[in-house]
Amino acid sequence: MENTTVISGDKPTVMVTNDDGIEGPGILALVQVLVSTHRYNVLVCAPDSEKSAVSHCITWLHPIAAKKVHINGATVFAVSGSPADCASLGVSKTLFPSIPDLVISGINQGSNCGYHIVYSGTVAGAREAFLNGVPAISISYDWARGKSNINDFTLAAEACLPIINGVLVELRNKTYPQRCFLNVDLPCNVANHKGYKLTKQGKSMIKMGWRQVTSDTEGGKMLSTMVNSTASAESDTSTTPAENLYFAREVRGAQVDEDDNDHCFLQEGYITVTPLGAITNAEIDCHTHLKEWLPKAIWFVVHNTIKNL
Template sequence: MENVTDSKSKGEKGTILVTNDDGIQAPGLNALVSVLVSTHRFNVLVCAPQLEMSAVSHSITWRQPLRVEKVEMDGATAFKTSGTPADCASLGVSSVLFPSVPDLVISGINQGSNCGYHTVYSGTTAGAREAFLNGVPAISISYDCYGGLSLEEFEKMLRVEAGSKTKMNYEYEAAAKACLPIISGIIAEIKNNTYPQGCFLNMDLPKDIANHKGYKVTKQGKSTMKIRWKQITSNGQPSEIDHHLLFRRQISITPLGILTHPDKDCKAYFEDWLPNLIQQHQSHNPLLD
């Protein structure tokens, strides 16, 4: 990979671009930005999806414009986009959105871990990978906030107040602070032109991060998610559902309202109207039989 940091001055603050896949409003991203800004050691840039983009992997926006809008974020220059995490990282290091290429791209802090083969599905990991593909050092950071809890149990826990802050804010602030030694060390290596260019880093933080037991270099495991499918029954008989008719090579004509279902009288009208229409056409065109 090409080293894009050779021209960076060692005396300047390190410039960090932050992105994620949970969206611009996510507590993990906001906690990370707040902690980075509070150190006064970094210039902090943000380019993140306007909506949640979890599990979009390395997908990119293709054949349509990418919408970008500036947002207010204390101490940082921030934009939200209509794109994916990979889009955000690509745009953020392109020198189109910001005046220069950042020293480091951080994607996260993600809500939930990204270990093993989970990184294939992860939009968080893809944000860092895209920066790496563009020759910019990068880290993806994920926090195992669930820690064995079900999603419902975790969300209930987050509603518990911890002083003047919610439990969620406290947890992610602690997670961001735990990352600071690694981030600062990487920036120092980049400034010294000694940071390796052959990989990007994926950091996973354990639950109860404030009481973590240190840092360790690991190798990627083979854990993966098992996608489970559940069959559900649509409202209505198969003969009445649009896609069932397509399997029988019939033409489906579906009255729609503004969003989905139309007024009942409208549906009744077309149920009477369509057979008569087809009968009239068949009498004039035998090919419709």
């Protein structure tokens, strides 16, 4: 059910980015839903082509291009950089005349849970806004071949409106926490989701390996689950030039948490809401161990160095 809280006064400004590219079905559905509510000024600053799994890479050594494109009801630029580039440019007051109240990165085609958050360009778009002091949400839909369809992105966007509106109300009331951004994942059967669940980042991930291929092998679209959306070519090294070897990634298995966390609740059918910081702190047992280890290690190195002088 949509949040019925009315955001009074001037419309808040929401900026949207993603990593699937400006023509990705997730971002188009999200912008359409945001515009249709008539509650927001909608800006879009997104990559001009797919930038999945680029993590938080940024462009440094050369300029990036921004081209104005048309999406009804929004001010839109397609940018030749990464999701982090787009978020940074969009909140800089260089491309748009003002800083948005909220940045939303998504909707990604594929979930972003556990350790996959490290690889995700979608999450990086939100993280970059957060690093620049702008509240942010990353949104991903757990797309499954044979089960999902294009309309699910619209359902996912509509299901996120309570979260988006709730954040904007908190911002208006100056009660929103400033030390985190939100990572939202929506289940495959989003039309029948079980509700919203506050979760923690887990450790789930797809284990990847490599196989030797020919130079003209083409992979499929890379989902954030690290699984290709189309079958890749068979291994065949017969035409590989002698001076070069070519390798492609392949799935070798999965690491799945058994504890309560983002991935577990997503698979149970919940919309997961996971607060994230700029970086993830080491687990407490690692800190405890290293607190005892560090002075011993330093003493050992210093002691043996002195002995050998």
